[in-house]
Amino acid sequence: MRFEITFEGLKYSCINCTYCCSCKNWRVYLTYFDKLRLQGYENHIEKSNSEYKHVLALKNGKCSLINDNLCRIQIEKNYESKPAMCKLFPFSFMVKWNGEMLLILKHYCNGVQIGKTGKKMINHAVDCCEELYHDQLIELSINGAEKSEKTNLDENTRIYWEEREKLGNYLLKTKKFDKFSERYLEIFSEDVSEKIDKLKLLNLDKESKNKNFRERETLRYMYELNKREHFRKMPLKREMHNLINIGEEINNHHDLLKGESMIDSKLLLS
Structure with a gap:
């Protein structure tokens, strides 16, 4: 397989x-x-x-x-x-x-x-x-495969699963929070820059030399979670809000991988 x-x-x-x-x-x-x-x-x-x-x-x-x-x-x-x-x-x-x-x-x-x-x-x-x-x-x-050919983009719009996968890739395959925010606005016509600014502030609280790494790794981990089963029953828009919240949670840890470990423990051991 x-x-x-x-x-x-x-x-x-x-x-x-x-x-x-x-x-x-x-x-x-x-x-x-x-x-x-x-x-x-x-x-x-x-x-x-x-x-x-x-x-x-x-x-x-x-x-x-x-x-x-x-x-x-x-x-x-x-x-x-x-x-x-x-x-x-x-x-x-x-x-x-x-x-x-x-x-x-x-x-x-x-x-x-x-x-x-x-x-x-x-x-x-x-x-x-x-x-x-x-x-x-x-x-x-x-x-484990989805029986319906369509899923929810938001509370009102249905799209094909192939479209959802492409949108998830487009939103999260970036190394910059600002780029993610721009793409989110483009797709959902909703500004999430305020929430993204919180993520950027959390990064500023850490050592400046690690700032770019933390930004890249946070988005990489959000992209990884987007692939998993845990979130796909939600509309894509709500999933992205949850992933942003997870991004904030892991960035509260000085060691970013430790934050990811805590999230994975909740997701995989619950």
Whole structure:
């Protein structure tokens, strides 16, 4: 299946923090192939009521296979022997309006950084998705796609989904708040410059050398969220207002990526 990348401009590198092994809001589900790879580690597997039937066991709130922030499977065997769900994190997927897959990056992972994710890592994440969800991907694609050919531009106007996608790209694929404001006025005949000025003031409060970076990264993150499922049930106009509010929220953090992490925690773990 085709996977569209939603997080261009970010990369991931494991820092051995074991956050993903804490299983605070999730469990590590095991596929049939995972169980084969985990022969010899049966004491670390528990039964589950999920369709996967088995999960990794926990000890003191973390995966029971973690010792000194290191994975026993990776040390004693190799990386490829780890469960697909472990190898997939911090990547995941959502379903696009047309049923295609969106490869997403979970910003609450401590290893997320500014940069470029290489093709090898992208392909690896897609392979893990297909292994973990191979029996479900087609069904998820069909059920997740929009059944109506049209969506809402605002409270009164209906447009085709292809038009909405083009407008989202046009609005957010820019590096300047002022340009976004101009395009918003052009499309919706509404001036949002006052709200955008708040964003610009938040940037001025930070170090001036980081101002341009923060402006670019805020718009990049808004564009990333525009691709996800969370907002598409709203009219596009209301979605943009919500994204502006999210832009303000992340800019209240001195560390912009920390702000994005907080938003992703709310969106993906709720």
